[in-house]
Amino acid sequence: MSHEQKQAQAELAARRGAVAAAMRRRMIAHLSAGGTTDLADDVLGIAASVYTDPVRAELERRELFGQLPLLAGYAHDIPAPGDCLVFEDAGPPIVLVRGADGIAHGFLDMCRHRGARLVQALPDGRCHRRQHLTCPFHGWSYDLQGRLVGVPGSAGFDGMDAGTRQLVSVPVAEWHGLLFVRACAGPPTLDVAAFLGSFADELRMLGLERAAPVRHSRLAAACNWKLALDTYAEGYHFATLHASTIGRSHYSNIAVFDAFGPHWRIGFPEKALGALVGVPEAHWPPAQFGAVHFLFPNTVLVVGRSGPGALFVRTFRLYPGGTPDTMSCRIDVHALREAGDDTVDHAAFGQDDADSEVTREDYGMAEQIQRNLQHAPPGLRLLLGRNEPALQAGHRHVAAALGVPL
Numbered sequence: 001m002s003h004e005q006k007q008a009q010a011e012l013a014a015r016r017g018a019v020a021a022a023m024r025r026r027m028i029a030h031l032s033a034g035g036t037t038d039l040a041d042d043v044l045g046i047a048a049s050v051y052t053d054p055v056r057a058e059l060e061r062r063e064l065f066g067q068l069p070l071l072a073g074y075a076h077d078i079p080a081p082g083d084c085l086v087f088e089d090a091g092p093p094i095v096l097v098r099g100a101d102g103i104a105h106g107f108l109d110m111c112r113h114r115g116a117r118l119v120q121a122l123p124d125g126r127c128h129r130r131q132h133l134t135c136p137f138h139g140w141s142y143d144l145q146g147r148l149v150g151v152p153g154s155a156g157f158d159g160m161d162a163g164t165r166q167l168v169s170v171p172v173a174e175w176h177g178l179l180f181v182r183a184c185a186g187p188p189t190l191d192v193a194a195f196l197g198s199f200a201d202e203l204r205m206l207g208l209e210r211a212a213p214v215r216h217s218r219l220a221a222a223c224n225w226k227l228a229l230d231t232y233a234e235g236y237h238f239a240t241l242h243a244s245t246i247g248r249s250h251y252s253n254i255a256v257f258d259a260f261g262p263h264w265r266i267g268f269p270e271k272a273l274g275a276l277v278g279v280p281e282a283h284w285p286p287a288q289f290g291a292v293h294f295l296f297p298n299t300v301l302v303v304g305r306s307g308p309g310a311l312f313v314r315t316f317r318l319y320p321g322g323t324p325d326t327m328s329c330r331i332d333v334h335a336l337r338e339a340g341d342d343t344v345d346h347a348a349f350g351q352d353d354a355d356s357e358v359t360r361e362d363y364g365m366a367e368q369i370q371r372n373l374q375h376a377p378p379g380l381r382l383l384l385g386r387n388e389p390a391l392q393a394g395h396r397h398v399a400a401a402l403g404v405p406l
Contacts, residue, residue: 009207009210012204012205012206012207013207015205016205016206016289017286017287017289019205019289019291020287020288020289020290021287023256023267023287023291024269024273024284024287025281026038026256027254027256027267027269027273028269028273028276028277030254030256030269031251031254031269031273031274031277032277032278035251035253035254036254037253037254037255037387038255038256038257038389039386039387039389040384040385040386040387040388040389040392040393041386042386043383043384043385043386044383044384044392044395044396044406045381045382045383045384045406046381046382046384046395046406047379047380047381047382047405047406048373048376048380048381048382050226050395050398050399050406051223051224051226051227051324051369051370051373052224052324052325052370052373052374052376053324054323054324056324056402056404057224057320057323057324059402059404060320060398060402061091061320063401063402064297064298064398064401064402065090065091065183065297065298065319065320066090066091066182066183066184067182067184068182068195068296068297068401069171069173069180069181069182069190069192069195070090070180070181070182070183070297070298070299070317071178071179071180071295071299071315071317072085072087072094072096072172072179072180072181073085073087073096073125073178073179074177074178074179074208074211074213074332074334075104075174075177075178075179075209076177076211076212076213077096077124077125077126077179078096078097078098078104078126078179079098080098080129081098081099081100081101081102081144082097082098082129082130082131082144083097083098083126083127083129084096084097084098084119084121084126084127084128084129084130084133085097085121085125085126085127085179086109086119086121086125086126086127087125087181087183088109089317089319089328089330090183090319091183092108092109092170092183092184093108093109093110093117094106094107094108094109094170094181094183095107095108095109095118095119095127095133096172096179096181097133097144098144099144099145100143100144100145101145103174104172104173104174104179105144105145105146105169105172105188106169106170106171106172106181106188107133107146107167107168107169107170108167108168108170108185110167110168111135111137111138111140112140112148112165112166112167112168113135113137113138113140113165114137114138116135116136116137116138117136118133118134118135118136118142119133120136123216124216124332131144132144132149132150133146133167134150138152139152140152142166142167146166146167146169147162147163147166147167148162148163148165148166148167149162168185169185169186169187169188170182170183170184170185170186170188171184171186171187171188171189171190172188172190173189173190173191173192175192175193176203176204176208176209177207177208177209177210177211178192178203178208180192180195196260196263197260197261197263198260198261199260199261199263199295202260202263202265202293203293203295206293206301206303206313206336207336208313208334208336210336210337211313211334211335211336211337212334212335212336212337213332213333213334214312214333214334214335215331215332215333215352216330216331216332216333217331217352217353217354217355218328218329218330218331218354219328219329219331219354219355219359219363220321220326220327220328220329221326221327221328221329221363221366221367222325222326222367222370222371223325223326223327223363223366223367223369223370224320224324224325224327224366224370225298225318225319225320225321225327226394226395226398227366227369227370228318228327228329228362228363228366229298229300229318229394230366230391230394231362231363231365231366232292232294232300232302232316232362233266233292233294233388233390233391233394234255234266234387234388234390234391235250235251235252235253235254235255235268236252236253236385236387236388237252237365238250238251238252238253238268239252239253240252241361241362241365242358242361244357245357245358245361246268246358248271249270249271250268250269250270250271251268251269251270251271251274253387254268254269255267255268255269255387255390256269257389257390259389259393261296261397262296262297262393262397262401263293263294263295263296264293264294264390264393264394265291265292265293265294266291266292266294266390267290267291267292268292288305289303289304289311290303290304290305291303291304294390294394296394296397297397297398297401298317298318298319299315299316299317299318300315300316300318301313301314301315301316302314302316303336310335311335311336312333312334312335312336313333313334313336314331314332314333314334314353315330315331315332315333315334316329316330316331316353317329317330317331317332325370325374329354331352331353331354333353
């Protein structure tokens with residue numbers, strides 16, 4: 001690592017430390033006040049049908065997952081020319097490929113001859129390195145920029161303009177270690193910075209360019225994707241639903257919340273912070289960064305430490321299924337290596353998140369609620385409290401993006 005890179009990493013670490021200190025200061029203020037929390041302006045009622053209406057579900061698939069930039073993966077998923085990543089959770093199968101020019105390109109995974117899929121993905125979506133994208137049906141071949149370069153039996157296609165048969169581009173962008181895509185045909189460029197707005201600095205300080213993969217898994221659940229997403233956005237349920245896990249280590253119903261347009265960050269205080277109440281800040285130990293980040297519309301990044309000095313990010317990407325009561329979640333665990341450190345202690349990351357007790361409790365509750373709401377009387381409205389500001393923000397921004405009422 002160059003001196004400039006080390007300096008940049010140190011600056012990011014300092015930025016994370018400053019944010020961690022500011023969040024801790026607010027958390028201890030809540031503890032000092034007897035257990036207060038950040039609050040929304042008012043309670044918010046939402047229609048139960050936002051989780052059950054098939055028309056609403058189709059609108060979400062089209063407008064949220066078909067038109068907005070989505071996190072498709074990490075830059076390290078396609079580190080070298082010829083490396084591919086298949087992304088199909090949002091609808092159309094898309095292949096992201098590192099071109100010979102070193103740039104990430106995105107195409108519909110569809111041969112321009114008869115529409116066959118071009119690549120076969122491993123369970124984590126990655127594919128074996130290749131020099132061309134070759135159709136397994138008739139052998140049509142494309143270069144890494146999507147241009148048609150090989151047609152077996154070409155005499156049968158005399159007069160065809162190969163320039164009109166290049167792969168269909170989709171908008172894609174590589175941004176500070178992340179790969180974003182819009183899951184529809186369109187111009188190849190994507191303005192991620194404009195989409196992130198003020199949240200860009202928040203994500204940038206995580207240093208995701210140096211994320212090292214630890215584990216990949218996925219799960220499916222019989223509930224609406226937003227019901228599962230809601231469980232990541234509040235700590236009000238820690239003491240009851242997670243009494244034997246998070247409820248032991250973290251305070252329930254205390255949080256600090258910050259909005260960045262449709263995106264947000266929330267922090268839940270550990271019970272160890274209680275020992276600092278009444279202690280002058282000058283005597284507090286250095287703050288350790290940890291927070292839950294939400295990247296609209298469907299991605300949760302949980303950042304924390306698995307041990308001394310071992311910063312990690314757990315990425316949860318939630319997608320709607322074919323019906324309102326089905327969904328899937330892709331889970332990726334990465335170590336965030338500090339400057340100059342190229343080692344990863346995989347043993348420090350414990351159990352697979354797809355099968356952890358906390359996940360089973362959260363998703364089990366979401367499935368239970370879904371079954372109830374399927375039989376809710378017409379017009380039933382649910383209530384989001386002032387102490388659930390992240391939930392309120394999420395539902396408001398979904399409704400605004402769809403152009404529909406809550």
